[in-house]
Amino acid sequence: MKTVAIDGYGIEHVRLTELPDLEPGPGEVVVRIRAAALNRLDLWTLSGDLKIEHDFPHVLGADGAGEIASVGEGVKGLKGGVPVLINPGLSCGSCEFCRAGEQSLCPTFSVLGEHRPGTLAELVKVPASNVFPFPQHLSFGEAAALGLTAITAYRMLFPRARFKPGEWILITGIGGGLALALLMLSRPVAGRLFVTSSSQDKIDRALAMGADAGVNYREEDIGKSIKHLTAKRGVDVVADSAGGPALEHSLRALAKGGRVVIAGATAGGSAEINVRRLFWSQLQIIGSTMGSNEDVANMLRMVAGARLRPVVDRTYSLTDAAEALRYLESGKQFGKVVIEVP
Ligand SMILES: [Zn+2]
Incomplete structure (x- = not known):
């Protein structure tokens, strides 16, 4: 089978x-x-910064959609030809968290393409519990684009932040796959929806997708701008994947009793916060990672019911995967970068 794999660390080691x-x-x-x-x-995987010992060549890719090619012994209810998307979260299946249905809390939790051979390949092998039939209105590219980001976004919003219909939300860093998945899943239920970006173009595109207002964090103070846009009230939930010093801005954008839910630290791993604001306004800081099998099924039911579609920015072929990775690295994308496998 053809794959896109690395035989060493660095983008120059990406090879068909x-x-x-x-x-x-x-x-x-x-x-x-x-x-x-x-x-x-x-x-991150191909940079070597994750300090994982890979067996080279290592196949990249967490997200994928395709058809069942073959099923192993003991697998019931799945047969060849069924279109499925892959949940990239891998767990042991037997620890206390897995038994409670909280797979992403599993101490051995890992992700396809990070620890194990990934989806940038003609074939990929996963536990049968990791494949899910996907809504029929989606193409294979759109189903693959849901993957990790839509699963993560669903868990952030609903099981973790307990986002309720009518509540107001701020999504930071609009344009990336996770932020757009948060926009897709929260828009049908949010009372008011705000976004931040350093790019006016990305804010304009989010407004066209139904955001109510945007804040350019290069030019404006997020906390002050959100308070101004909400007549000093603030938002009920901030959904953030940047972490770092921006956490304090997120807390200042919250209404009394508000929650900030964090699923990433692209802007840094440490933050200083005003503890007085935290207790006086009764705020919550909530962590979230990937999702459980139940989260995947619930996300897909929501996507099917509301006929939601993830935003696909560009599509490349498997042979141009290195170019696609460079484009992702540039940060210019608005939505997912998809790789079609012939
Ligand atoms: Zn487990």
Whole structure:
């Protein structure tokens, strides 16, 4: 099978690599990938910064959608040809958290393409519990584009931040895959929806997708601007994937009793906050990572019911994957970068 793999760390080590075809083990399925989607995670994996010991060549890619190619012993309810998307979160299945249905709390939780061979390939092997039939209004590329970001966004909003219909929300850093998934899933229920970006163009595009207002954080103070836009009230929820010093801005944008939910730290791992504001306004800071199998199923039901579509920025072919990764690295994208697999 054709794959996109690294034989060392650095984008110059990304190569189209021929590897042996895969056979499913007991409880596993092999998916014939029709489309994959890129994530920042792929850039971190190939940089070597994650300090994981990879067996080279290592196949990249967390997100993918395709058709079941073969099923292993003991797999029930799935057969060849069924279109599915892959949940890239891998867990042990037997610890206390897995047994409670909280797979992303599993101590051995890992992600396809990060620790194990990924989806930038003609074939990928995963546990049968990691594949889900996807809504019929989506193409393979759109299904792949839901993947990691839509699963993460769903868990952030609903199980973790307990976002309620009519509440007001601020989504930071609009334009990336996760922020746009947050916009897609919160817009149908949000009372008011605000975004931030350093790019006026990205704010304008978010307004066209239904955001009520945007704040350019290069030019304006987020806390002050949101208070101004909400007649001093603030928002009920801030959904953030930047972390770092911006946390204090997020807290200042909150209404009394508000929650900030964080699923990333692209802007840094440490933050200083005003503890008096935290307790006096009864705020909550909530962490969230990926999602459980239940979160995936609930996200897909919402996407099907509201006929939602993820934003796909550009589509590349498998042979141009290195160019696609460079484009992702540039940060110019608005939405997901998809790789079509012939
Ligand atoms: Zn577990």
